[in-house]
Amino acid sequence: MESRERVMTALMRGQPDRVPWIENDIEEFLQISLMDGRKDYTPGELCRKLGMDAFGYHFPSGGEGTHTQALQTKDSIKDAFYFPKKVTFDFVPPWIAEMGVVPETGRTFIKKPLLTSRDSLKLFDEFLPDPDHPARYELVAKWIDKYREGFAIFPRIRLGSASMFESMGLETFSYLMYDDPDLVKEIHRRFAEWSARVVEHLNELDFDFYWVNDDHADTKNSWVNMEMYEEFLKPYQMIVAKALKKPWIFHSDGNLFPILEGLLTLGMDAIHPIQPSAMDINRVKAEYGDRVCIVGNIDLNYTLTLGTPQEVEAEVRDRLEKIGKGGGYMISSANSLTDYCKLENVWAMAETIKKYGKY
Amino acid sequence: MGSELERIKDAVVAGKRDQVVAIVQEALNGGLSATRIMTESLIPAMNVVGEKYSTGEFFLPQMMIAARAMDEALPILRPHLAQGNYKKKAKAVVGTVQGDFHDIGKNIVKMMMEGAGYEVIDLGVDVTADAFIKTIRNESPKFVLLSALITLTMDSMKKIVEAIDHAGLRGKVLIGVGGAPVTQKFANEIGADFYADDAHGCVSNCNRLTA
Numbered sequence: 001m002e003s004r005e006r007v008m009t010a011l012m013r014g015q016p017d018r019v020p021w022i023e024n025d026i027e028e029f030l031q032i033s034l035m036d037g038r039k040d041y042t043p044g045e046l047c048r049k050l051g052m053d054a055f056g057y058h059f060p061s062g063g064e065g066t067h068t069q070a071l072q073t074k075d076s077i078k079d080a081f082y083f084p085k086k087v088t089f090d091f092v093p094p095w096i097a098e099m100g101v102v103p104e105t106g107r108t109f110i111k112k113p114l115l116t117s118r119d120s121l122k123l124f125d126e127f128l129p130d131p132d133h134p135a136r137y138e139l140v141a142k143w144i145d146k147y148r149e150g151f152a153i154f155p156r157i158r159l160g161s162a163s164m165f166e167s168m169g170l171e172t173f174s175y176l177m178y179d180d181p182d183l184v185k186e187i188h189r190r191f192a193e194w195s196a197r198v199v200e201h202l203n204e205l206d207f208d209f210y211w212v213n214d215d216h217a218d219t220k221n222s223w224v225n226m227e228m229y230e231e232f233l234k235p236y237q238m239i240v241a242k243a244l245k246k247p248w249i250f251h252s253d254g255n256l257f258p259i260l261e262g263l264l265t266l267g268m269d270a271i272h273p274i275q276p277s278a279m280d281i282n283r284v285k286a287e288y289g290d291r292v293c294i295v296g297n298i299d300l301n302y303t304l305t306l307g308t309p310q311e312v313e314a315e316v317r318d319r320l321e322k323i324g325k326g327g328g329y330m331i332s333s334a335n336s337l338t339d340y341c342k343l344e345n346v347w348a349m350a351e352t353i354k355k356y357g358k359y
Numbered sequence: 360m361g362s363e364l365e366r367i368k369d370a371v372v373a374g375k376r377d378q379v380v381a382i383v384q385e386a387l388n389g390g391l392s393a394t395r396i397m398t399e400s401l402i403p404a405m406n407v408v409g410e411k412y413s414t415g416e417f418f419l420p421q422m423m424i425a426a427r428a429m430d431e432a433l434p435i436l437r438p439h440l441a442q443g444n445y446k447k448k449a450k451a452v453v454g455t456v457q458g459d460f461h462d463i464g465k466n467i468v469k470m471m472m473e474g475a476g477y478e479v480i481d482l483g484v485d486v487t488a489d490a491f492i493k494t495i496r497n498e499s500p501k502f503v504l505l506s507a508l509i510t511l512t513m514d515s516m517k518k519i520v521e522a523i524d525h526a527g528l529r530g531k532v533l534i535g536v537g538g539a540p541v542t543q544k545f546a547n548e549i550g551a552d553f554y555a556d557d558a559h560g561c562v563s564n565c566n567r568l569t570a
Binding site: 100102109110170171173174175177178218219220221222223224225228258277300301302305306338340 | 374412415418419420423424427458460463464466484485509510511539540557
């Protein structure tokens with residue numbers, strides 16, 4: 001079975017020839033280490049070396065530029081849309097926020113959210129690039145043609161909820177839910193409509209599925225309860241969900257149990273990353289495994305980052321055997337493969353999947 | 360009087376800031392002491408909120424508006440508290456450790472600590488060992504509360520604890536640690552004084568160590 005078929009079979013909750021391995025992201029420093037210092041490899045070469053079945057995100061061979069657009073803001077994202085210098089598969093709206101940069105690593109972070117009042121709505125025009133501008137779509141289409149091989153390919157997008165949380169800040173979001181609920185809804189609607197427009201274009205490209213990244217929770221709990229979810233999030237998330245014409249994986253860190261029933265009504269095909277410190281994957285499998293494919297759960301807090309290869313093998317083997325049983329599971333880290341994962345642990349994960357992943 | 364204290368408490372738990380401000384003013388005008396309002400209404404209210412958050416009955420927005428309701432009552436009470444015998448429980452310094460820019464957990468801890476009657480100095484995110492040490496020297500807090508969200512920055516937590524040791528300040532402060540990747544085992548390994556798995560647990564630990 002080719003990788004693409006393997007992934008699509010699991011996404012539809014079927015049982016392929018082996019448990020597929022996919023990752024939401026692999027940070028470029030780690031990619032280069034895994035490729036023995038090379039920077040000129042194709043996505044397929046990296047996938048083959050690891051035994052991985054899908055790619056999206058970004059690669060050093062995609063050109064120079066910020067590694068990921070996930071944390072980009074006003075000027076950088078407009079540049080990336082209109083004059084793309086680097087191929088990435090990220091089609092997310094920018095944070096409407098004042099950003100900071102860590103000089104040593106170049107990582108960006110939100111210093112100050114800017115969507116805090118009705119007056120700040122004007123910032124949408126200033127920050128959001130024209131979603132119909134063809135430059136990025138054309139560039140990515142060429143890359144897909146060139147490098148697709150037999151792999152499953154995905155872009156990363158948002159429903160707009162994370163954009164709202166991060167651009168408002170959770171404190172302002174919480175206050176305005178009570179003080180000016182219509183403003184919160186308007187902010188979510190605007191992000192969602194931008195994403196839906198982007199999706200219209202992505203639907204035309206040769207992608208196999210979408211990876212939809214919107215954090216809604218911390219390890220303790222989701223940030224809203226079901227009632228709040230139904231009123232403030234779901235109607236706007238549905239704008240994007242309805243636009244998606246291909247299967248999709250929903251990603252949110254943290255404990256989603258309080259709103260999971262609501263989230264599933266959006267119609268996602270899979271859920272990721274089932275963070276072990278926040279959600280019991282056995283419960284997810286037992287209660288939701290007949291409704292949604294499960295992706296993830298290899299711990300990033302300890303196992304991949306601080307653990308030993310033996311601990312990685314034990315955890316990966318456990319998930320392959322228990323959660324992989326009967327299909328509908330794709331193995332993955334419990335977020336992404338970050339620069340601070342131990343190299344030997346990533347190889348241990350790869351080897352264990354090769355050894356024990358077959359059905 | 361008892362019912363007025365209860366009404367203030369209920370209004371804080373419900374996050375109704377206008378009601379809280381009105382009833383607090385009414386209670387003060389009626390002769391109720393600011394210290395009693397603080398210790399018998401506002402702090403117990405935030406304790407209820409913390410428990411409800413800890414058990415999953417309350418979610419973030421409910422906790423945020425409750426804390427805001429309490430905050431809005433404080434300017435009315437403050438002049439009276441200064442004249443009376445009310446004292447804050449202790450001083451705590453909070454911060455997300457160097458290299459880590461996540462502030463949600465740290466902000467929740469700050470909010471719950473203030474709600475519990477502590478004076479909190481918030482050093483923000485990406486806080487270096489030097490900044491913690493300088494603040495400990497200048498402010499003499501009882502607690503230093505360190506937050507980290509990613510595994511990578513747990514090492515910063517370790518280094519900050521070591522730096523506090525080396526600066527000879529260890530006997531002067533109690534160090535609490537928390538955040539998604541942090542565990543009791545890790546807290547023991549780096550020599551922190553306590554670990555809590557959420558903000559309510561942090562407040563409980565501080566209360567225990569202050570009593």
